[in-house]
Amino acid sequence: MFTLLGGIASLILGYFVYGKYIEKNFGIDPDRTTPAEALRDGYDFVPMSxxxxxxxxxxxxxxxxxxxxxxxxxxxxxxxxxxxxVGCILGGAVHDYMIGMISLRNDGAHLPELASKYLGKPVKHVVNIFAMLLLMLVGTVFVASPANLIESITPNWLTLEMIIGLIFVYYLISTILPIDKAMGVVYPYFGAILIISTLAIGLSLIFGGHTIPNLTPGTMKNFNPSGTQIFPALFFTISCGAISGFHATQAPMVARTSKNEKEGRFTFYGMMIAEGVIAMIWAAASMSLFNGQTLNQMINNGTPSLVVNQVSYMLLGSVFGTIAIIGVIVLPISSGLSAFRSLRTITADYLHINQSTLKKVLMVTIPLYAISLVLTQVDFNILWRYFNWANQVTAVISLLVSTRYLYLKNKNYLVTLLPGIFMLYACVVYIFSEPIGFGMGLTTLAYILSTIVTIGLMVLYWETGKKQKRELDPSDKLLNDQLPIGTFVSENG
Structure with a gap:
């Protein structure tokens, strides 16, 4: 119990201490006009509270x-x-804040445009591919996972296929609505369900007489029943809740609706801290209620949704347990919707497809949903594996964009460079060792090759950064964030 409570307290303290430093290092300008006001279009650029x-x-x-x-x-x-x-305070929350604020300074630009500006135009194509791949996988995973949960609490006549179809119908309707109507109206209610259900799980776990494992010298080891090594697997298994590249595709959406830069620490850094608290509670609940073998069997026999059901019913009973499951369901449904919304805008920007009419919105949206519908037939565990890989590669790209931004502006860039190097090395090891890459296993050769590749990439990154800085004029827009309005806005802006 002490580790759970201490971890949550550390996350909150991290928000007030390290989050404040990250905000100061970035250098907010409360008087600066935001894209929500300057580019207001009633659809994506809409000032909200x-x-x-x-x-x-x-x-x-x-x-x-x-x-x-x-x-x-x-x-x-x-x-x-x-x-x-540690991942949330020093990595994930910093990652989310930096991308959100850099986007805010660049007309609400998405990650591919930011990568093009700060890392070079050729990089834009690579980042576009990764961003679109990631968002497609996220959208598909976040259709399959809530569908399984909904199936577990609904009558037998409502089949999994029917539920998936209904979710896509909801996504289609919400995608074509302005953001303040699609998300601004419904999400506060979703948020209330999420917060109440998470608190209920946490309080029931703490005051229900359960033995919550603590981190001690004796438990500071790998308990994985399959013998899977901690590095790099753990850092891909727990991505959301620690650090996740997917967030870099979402922050620009809110950057387009923010009214003041001083809101950024609460909106971007703070909400990642909140996600870390959610992760702590569910990790603690899983460790407390099941031993490793049982937990592993439940996951392998389906998806983690089975564990969600059991935890909810065991801690809260049938009625409140069902409400808790609904609280979990709203998360992937809302994230899936935002993933497809981001995927539509990034795809439209990349292909230069105007999004000013409903017909053109549907021209992009429907094919994307058709591809995702096909992918829902793929085994969930396979989808999750590819999602995690694409997710953390995107996180590395986002951290390198953030590092270059801080470096060019003579700020402390180590706050993003250090987690960026760590995640880059983890991604390279993952590619060399896992079956989805070279399948070498965690051998000495894999580690050596990963080290060489990581160092090589960082040397290239550093040298191109120095060259870029040498060639900058003091009045350059890269230094002063002074862009003509609409520089990175798609044709619908």
Whole structure:
């Protein structure tokens, strides 16, 4: 119990201490006009209140990631707590804040445009591919996971296929609505369900007489029953809740609705801290109620949704347990919607398809949903594996964009460079060792090659950064964030 409570307290303290430093290092300008006001279009650029933006950001980034990830991460034992707390404060929350604020300074630009500006135009094509791949996988995963949960609490006549179809209908309707109508109206209610259900799970766990594993010298080891090594697997299993590249595709959406830069720490950094709290609670619940073998069997026999059901019913009973499951369901549905909305705008920007009419919106949206519908037939665990890989590669790209931004402006860039190097090395090891890459296993050769590749990439990154800085004029827009309005806005803006 002490580790759970101490971890949550550390996350909150991180918001007030490290989050404040990150905000100061970025250098906010409360008097600066934001894209929501300057580019108001009544569709994507719509000024909204700070609380509404915050709850939209939380529901956009959360999905089933901070629940399913920690459930699977619980197989490693209490060591998972360390990654959630440290990863969230020093990595994930910084990652989310920086991309959100850099987008805010660049007309609400998405990650591919930011990568083009700060890393070079050729990089834009690579980032576009990764962003679109990631969003497609996220959208599909966040259709399949809530569908399984809904099936578990609804009558037998409502089949899984019917539920998936209904979710896509909801997505289609919401995608074509202005953001303040699609998310601004519904999400506050979704957020209330999420917060109440998460608190109920946490309080029932703490005051229900359950033995919550603590992190001690004796438990500081790998408990995974399958023998899977902690590095790099844990850092891909628990992504949402620690650090997640998916968030870099969502922050620009809220950057387009924020009214003041001083809201950024609460909206971007703070909501990632909130996600970390959710992750801590579900990791603790999974470790407390099941041993590793049982937990592993439940996950392998289906998806982590089975664990969600059991935890909810065991801690809260049938009625309130069902409400808690609904609280989990709203996360992936809301994140899936935002993933497809981002996928539509990024695809339209990349292909130069005007989004000013409903016909053109549907021209992009419907084919994307058709591809996702096909992918829902793929085994969930396979989808999750590819999602995690694409997710963390995107996180590396986002951290490198943030580092270049800080470097060019003579700010402390180590706050993003250090987590960026760590995640880059983890991604390269993952590619060399896992079957989805070179399948070499965690051998000495894999580690050596990963080290060489990581160093090579960082040398290239550093040299191109120095060259870029040498060639900058003091009045350059890269230094002063002074852009002509609409520089990075698609034709619908």
């Amino acid at each position: 700070k609380p509404k933006n915050a709850i939209i950001q939380l529901l956009n980034i959360a999905g089933t990631g901070p629940i399913f990830g920690p459930i699977m991460g619980a197989l490693y034992g209490p060591v998972a707590y360390i990654w959630i707390v």
